[in-house]
Amino acid sequence: MNNYTEYIGYLGSLLTSITFIPQVYKSWQSKSVGDLSVWMILIVITSTIVWLVYGFLIHSGPVILANFVVLALSLLLFYFKLTFKKS
Amino acid sequence: MNNYTEYIGYLGSLLTSITFIPQVYKSWQSKSVGDLSVWMILIVITSTIVWLVYGFLIHSGPVILANFVVLALSLLLFYFKLTFKKS
Numbered sequence: 001m002n003n004y005t006e007y008i009g010y011l012g013s014l015l016t017s018i019t020f021i022p023q024v025y026k027s028w029q030s031k032s033v034g035d036l037s038v039w040m041i042l043i044v045i046t047s048t049i050v051w052l053v054y055g056f057l058i059h060s061g062p063v064i065l066a067n068f069v070v071l072a073l074s075l076l077l078f079y080f081k082l083t084f085k086k087s
Numbered sequence: 088m089n090n091y092t093e094y095i096g097y098l099g100s101l102l103t104s105i106t107f108i109p110q111v112y113k114s115w116q117s118k119s120v121g122d123l124s125v126w127m128i129l130i131v132i133t134s135t136i137v138w139l140v141y142g143f144l145i146h147s148g149p150v151i152l153a154n155f156v157v158l159a160l161s162l163l164l165f166y167f168k169l170t171f172k173k174s
Contacts, residue, residue, distance in 0.1 A: 023123075
């Protein structure tokens with residue numbers, strides 16, 4: 001894998017890593033998560049765990065990094081979903 | 088890459104692909120997307136495009152497949168965000 005490819009991978013990794021930051025911030029500010037799908041959050045948690053395994057197996061730094069961060073943030077969103085629950 | 092690794096990759100790919108399906112469904116049903124961060128959606132759109140390039144460069148079927156589906160669904164969520172806009 002050349003450097004060019006690796007840079008693209010790390011750019012994707014960086015972008016994916018920050019994906020949930022605005023959502024976590026918005027949810028934290030508004031304390032409102034009613035429009036968020038809990039299934040989406042649970043699928044994200046499951047998929048990032050699977051991608052982490054895949055990332056380790058193919059030794060892909062970008063895949064590992066991105067999914068580690070997204071897993072942490074999606075766990076936080078899940079916590080918000082439970083805590084800020086309103087009918 | 089052995090078969091085992093490839094299966095894990097496709098499992099991650101499948102899970103990532105379906106990530107936004109419950110969110111698109113929920114948003115479509117409720118016509119309410121106020122709690123969704125538009126920045127999250129825009130970052131997802133950008134990141135999936137970058138990951139698609141990366142996927143093609145490293146010839147990773149799982150990466151390409153997952154990001155193609157997520158790109159399509161995040162574009163749909165962005166459309167909802169514009170259409171269902173409420174103050």
